[in-house]
Amino acid sequence: MIDYNKYVGLPWAEKGVSWNGVNCWGLIRLFYEYELKIILPDYHNEYEKAVSKNTCKILRREADKNFIKVSRAQPHDVILFREGLLPQHVALVINNSRMLNINKDQTSTIERYTDSEWKNNLVSFYRFKNLA
Numbered sequence: 001m002i003d004y005n006k007y008v009g010l011p012w013a014e015k016g017v018s019w020n021g022v023n024c025w026g027l028i029r030l031f032y033e034y035e036l037k038i039i040l041p042d043y044h045n046e047y048e049k050a051v052s053k054n055t056c057k058i059l060r061r062e063a064d065k066n067f068i069k070v071s072r073a074q075p076h077d078v079i080l081f082r083e084g085l086l087p088q089h090v091a092l093v094i095n096n097s098r099m100l101n102i103n104k105d106q107t108s109t110i111e112r113y114t115d116s117e118w119k120n121n122l123v124s125f126y127r128f129k130n131l132a
Contacts, residue, residue: 002035007100010108017042024090027102028078031092036076038128040066067126076131079113080123087123 007030013021017029025043032038067078077093091101094110099118102108113122 004094004100004110007031008108008110010102012102012105012107015042022102022108023104024102027100027108028090028092031100032076032128036128036131038130067128070125070127073125074127076128078126078128080126081118082121082123089121093125 007027010019010027010030011021012023013026014023015026016022017026019030022030029040029042032040070077073079073093073096075093075095079091079093079099080087081089081091083089089103091099091111091113093099093113097112097114098110099113100108101111101113111118113119
């Protein structure tokens, strides 16, 4: 049984991919590494800031390479959200309504992706190909 709470309260860090601090992709990467024993790329050398057009390109490339788009979420899927007009934020599905998430300059939390602020910006769900 996975204890998702050990991922709650992690600090935000630009390009963060460790227990000392994470960004949204870093949180997913950390979870996959420690819970699923899957090493995902960190991409921290490929972008200047987490919120940028380049981030969108990286996320799309990762989705095409290692993930498949799915219509129904299950635990450990990745959710892609729009921030503004661009799909550039990701979170991790815990169950049919909750996600593990971190926003810039905040700590990681468990939130409901079914709440209107998230649901209205949800682009799609992605499942790691080896878990499909």
